[in-house]
Amino acid sequence: MKRILFALTCGLPILGSARALAAGDGDAPAEVKVKGATTAAQKLQQSAEAVTVVDTRRAQQQSADLGEVLARAQGVAVQRLGGLGANTRLYLNGCNEEEVRFFLDGVPFEYAGFPLDVANVPINFVQRAEIYRGVVPIRFGVDALCGALNLVTAERRDNHLRGSYQVGSFGTNRITLDGRYRNMDSGFVAGASFFLDHAKNNYPVEVEVADALGRSSTATLKRFHDRYMGYGGFAEVGVVDRPWARLLLLKAFASTYDKDLQNNNVMTVPYGEVTYGETIYGATLRYEQPLARNFDLKATASFSRRIIDFIDDSAWGYDWFGRRTTPRFPRGEIENIPHDQTFWQNNAYGNAMLSWAIHPSHIVRVNITPQGNFRTGEERILPTPGAPDPQGGKRNLFKLVTGAEYESHWFGGRLENVVLAKDYVMRMEGEVAGTTSFNSVSTSSHTIGAGDALRYRFTPWLYAKTSYEYATRLPSAFEIFGNGVLIRPNLELEPETSHNFNVGPRVEIKRSPVGSFVVDVNLFYREGDNLITPLLTDKFITYQNVYRARTYGLENGAQWDLPGRWLHLDGSFTFQEQRNVSKEGPFRAFDGDRIPSRPWMYGAWAAELRFYNIVTPSDSIKPFYTGRYVHDFYRSWESQGLTAYKQVIPAQVTHNVGISYILAGPATVTTTFEVQNIADAQVFDVFGLQRPGRAFYLKMTGDI
Structure with a gap:
C-alpha cells in the first residue's frame, strides 16, 4: 500500500532540525526525545546555548546551495552579488557577515580551506549548520559581536562513498565527491573530498542602454562576462578512539577559483575584461585526549596561505551587448587606472581548551586562541614609475582571545547555566606607501x-533560554587591509563592542493526537558602539565605524507534523530594527536612520509531498516547493536625499518547485529536477545587483 507524506518546510527542518538528525532513515523525519538524547545535535539544541541546529540532508538532494538553505532559517538573511560564485553577505539578527564569525568544524572559516565565503561551500559536504545567536561559546575562541555559524562536516567517520552532480541553467555544473575509511581495530581513519563548480552566469538582466543618438532605454540582455570556475580538494588521515588519543587528525587542503567581474556595484557600468581569483592551501592538525581523571584537552593548529589576484588592464570600454566601444587611455575599466595585482597572505591559528569536570554537574573550561594574518602584495603596473608600490607594504594583524566559563546543572538537569568571561588583544602593524617611501602605521587594543x-525546562515539552554578553569584535584582516578586489583598506578601523541580549521559549510537543508541534521564539536586543559597517561608492566598498547603533527584533518559526508523518508544516519570520543612534561623529547627521542596505523583515516557507513504494518497496517520490519573501529596504541612509529619488531594493517574493525520486538500498540514489524562481521575478540583493531569474536544474546524488 502506498503511503503519502506531505510536508510544508522551509526547505529544511529549521526548528526541528535536531529531530531530523535523529532519523534512522535518511529521508524520513525523526523526533527529538526530551530524555535520553543521543546525538550531539540534540544535546546542543537543548543546551543553555542560544543555538539553532539546521540539518542539511534534505537540501543535499535538492539544487539549493548552502546560502539558500541558511536564508530559510529564522533570523538569517543572505544577500548575493549575482549568480554562482558571486560574493555573499550573511546577516544574523541584523549583524553583518564580519560581526558574525564563521567556522568549519570549529576552525575559523578563513583557515579552513575554501577560497570563497561560507554560502558557497558545497552543501553535500555539510551535515548540519549550528547558528549561535548572541553569546558565542569560548570553545570557538573568537571575537564575534553578535553570533556565529559553525558548519559541521567531520562527524561521520564510518566507511562511505558519496557524490553528486548538478547541471542547470546559465552553464551551471557542480560536482562533489566524498569518501571515508575507518579501521575499527586500529582506529585508523582516512578521507578525501573534492568539489568542482562552473557557471557561465549568462542570465538575463534589465539594464539601461543608449542608442546611436545617446538616448537611454531599458533592455533585457544576457550577462556576457560573469564566468566562474572553482575547484578544490581535502585529504584527511589520523586515528580515533586510541588510548593515547581520542582523536588525532591531520587535514590538508587546496582550492582555487577564477571569476569574471561583469559590472560595478550598482549595475550601471558594464565591464568586459576585469577578472579576479584566489588560491588557498594549507593544513589543520586536531588533537583531543583526556589528560587525567576529569581533565580533558582539545587543541587545534592551522596554517594557510591565500593568494589573491586582480586584473583590470583593458584597453577598451564595453557596452551591455558585450561590444567594444571606445579605446581607454589610460587603460582600466573600473577607475581609469590599470591594475595587475597579487596579494599574499599567510594565516596562522591555534586553539587550546582545557576542561575540568569538578562534578558531573559542574564543569570549568579555559581557552586560549592566538591567530595572525601577515600580508604583502605587488602592483605590477605602477601609476608612477619609481614610486613605492602602493600594495607592497607589509601588513600584519595579530589577535589573542582568551576565555573561561563555568557550566552548572541544577534541579536534576532542569536548569543549566553557563557563565563566561573573555579577554581580547589586538595589534595591527602596516606600511602605507608615501611619495618616496613607506610610512609605518600601528594600532593596538585591549578589551x-x-x-x-541560562536554560530552564518547565515541562518535558517546554523550555526557555535567555542569554547576555558584553562582546568585542576586532576588525578582520579583510576589513582593515581590503581584499585586493572591491574592498578598499581602512587602517584606522577600531574594535566594536556590543551588549547582546536574547530570550525566548521553545515548545516541542511529540506524539500528541494532532501530531508533533515545535515553536521557537527569540527576542533580541543589541546596543553597539563603533559598529563597523560596509559603505560603498559605485565602484568600491570601504568598512567604517558607525559611532553607535541599536538593534532589536523578533525571530520565530513553527513546525508541525501530523500523525503518521503524512503532513509536515514549517515556516519562519524575522523582524528587526537596526538604527544608527550616533550623537556625534561623521554619522550624527543620520541619527535615527536604519543602517543602510540591510533587510529588516523577511520570511520563508515551503511544501513537500512524498509517495512511497512507487516501483519498488524501497523507493519514493517527493514533489516539493519553497518560497521566500523580503521586504523592501533602502540602499543608503534613509534620511539622505528626496524621497522620490531614494534608491530602494524592492520587496520580492520567489517560488521554487521540484520533484525528487529516491531509490534506497545498499546504495541510495536520488534524482531531482527543480525550477528555481519559477515566476521569473526580478530579484535584487546587495546595492541593487540583479540575481538570476527562472532557472532549471537536474541533480543526482549517490551514497554507498
Whole structure:
C-alpha cells in the first residue's frame, strides 16, 4: 500500500532540525526525545546555548546551495552579488557577515580551506549548520559581536562513498565527491573530498542602454562576462578512539577559483575584461585526549596561505551587448587606472581548551586562541614609475582571545547555566606607501567581556533560554587591509563592542493526537558602539565605524507534523530594527536612520509531498516547493536625499518547485529536477545587483 507524506518546510527542518538528525532513515523525519538524547545535535539544541541546529540532508538532494538553505532559517538573511560564485553577505539578527564569525568544524572559516565565503561551500559536504545567536561559546575562541555559524562536516567517520552532480541553467555544473575509511581495530581513519563548480552566469538582466543618438532605454540582455570556475580538494588521515588519543587528525587542503567581474556595484557600468581569483592551501592538525581523571584537552593548529589576484588592464570600454566601444587611455575599466595585482597572505591559528569536570554537574573550561594574518602584495603596473608600490607594504594583524566559563546543572538537569568571561588583544602593524617611501602605521587594543546563558525546562515539552554578553569584535584582516578586489583598506578601523541580549521559549510537543508541534521564539536586543559597517561608492566598498547603533527584533518559526508523518508544516519570520543612534561623529547627521542596505523583515516557507513504494518497496517520490519573501529596504541612509529619488531594493517574493525520486538500498540514489524562481521575478540583493531569474536544474546524488 502506498503511503503519502506531505510536508510544508522551509526547505529544511529549521526548528526541528535536531529531530531530523535523529532519523534512522535518511529521508524520513525523526523526533527529538526530551530524555535520553543521543546525538550531539540534540544535546546542543537543548543546551543553555542560544543555538539553532539546521540539518542539511534534505537540501543535499535538492539544487539549493548552502546560502539558500541558511536564508530559510529564522533570523538569517543572505544577500548575493549575482549568480554562482558571486560574493555573499550573511546577516544574523541584523549583524553583518564580519560581526558574525564563521567556522568549519570549529576552525575559523578563513583557515579552513575554501577560497570563497561560507554560502558557497558545497552543501553535500555539510551535515548540519549550528547558528549561535548572541553569546558565542569560548570553545570557538573568537571575537564575534553578535553570533556565529559553525558548519559541521567531520562527524561521520564510518566507511562511505558519496557524490553528486548538478547541471542547470546559465552553464551551471557542480560536482562533489566524498569518501571515508575507518579501521575499527586500529582506529585508523582516512578521507578525501573534492568539489568542482562552473557557471557561465549568462542570465538575463534589465539594464539601461543608449542608442546611436545617446538616448537611454531599458533592455533585457544576457550577462556576457560573469564566468566562474572553482575547484578544490581535502585529504584527511589520523586515528580515533586510541588510548593515547581520542582523536588525532591531520587535514590538508587546496582550492582555487577564477571569476569574471561583469559590472560595478550598482549595475550601471558594464565591464568586459576585469577578472579576479584566489588560491588557498594549507593544513589543520586536531588533537583531543583526556589528560587525567576529569581533565580533558582539545587543541587545534592551522596554517594557510591565500593568494589573491586582480586584473583590470583593458584597453577598451564595453557596452551591455558585450561590444567594444571606445579605446581607454589610460587603460582600466573600473577607475581609469590599470591594475595587475597579487596579494599574499599567510594565516596562522591555534586553539587550546582545557576542561575540568569538578562534578558531573559542574564543569570549568579555559581557552586560549592566538591567530595572525601577515600580508604583502605587488602592483605590477605602477601609476608612477619609481614610486613605492602602493600594495607592497607589509601588513600584519595579530589577535589573542582568551576565555573561561563555568557550566552548572541544577534541579536534576532542569536548569543549566553557563557563565563566561573573555579577554581580547589586538595589534595591527602596516606600511602605507608615501611619495618616496613607506610610512609605518600601528594600532593596538585591549578589551574584556563577560556573559551568561541560562536554560530552564518547565515541562518535558517546554523550555526557555535567555542569554547576555558584553562582546568585542576586532576588525578582520579583510576589513582593515581590503581584499585586493572591491574592498578598499581602512587602517584606522577600531574594535566594536556590543551588549547582546536574547530570550525566548521553545515548545516541542511529540506524539500528541494532532501530531508533533515545535515553536521557537527569540527576542533580541543589541546596543553597539563603533559598529563597523560596509559603505560603498559605485565602484568600491570601504568598512567604517558607525559611532553607535541599536538593534532589536523578533525571530520565530513553527513546525508541525501530523500523525503518521503524512503532513509536515514549517515556516519562519524575522523582524528587526537596526538604527544608527550616533550623537556625534561623521554619522550624527543620520541619527535615527536604519543602517543602510540591510533587510529588516523577511520570511520563508515551503511544501513537500512524498509517495512511497512507487516501483519498488524501497523507493519514493517527493514533489516539493519553497518560497521566500523580503521586504523592501533602502540602499543608503534613509534620511539622505528626496524621497522620490531614494534608491530602494524592492520587496520580492520567489517560488521554487521540484520533484525528487529516491531509490534506497545498499546504495541510495536520488534524482531531482527543480525550477528555481519559477515566476521569473526580478530579484535584487546587495546595492541593487540583479540575481538570476527562472532557472532549471537536474541533480543526482549517490551514497554507498
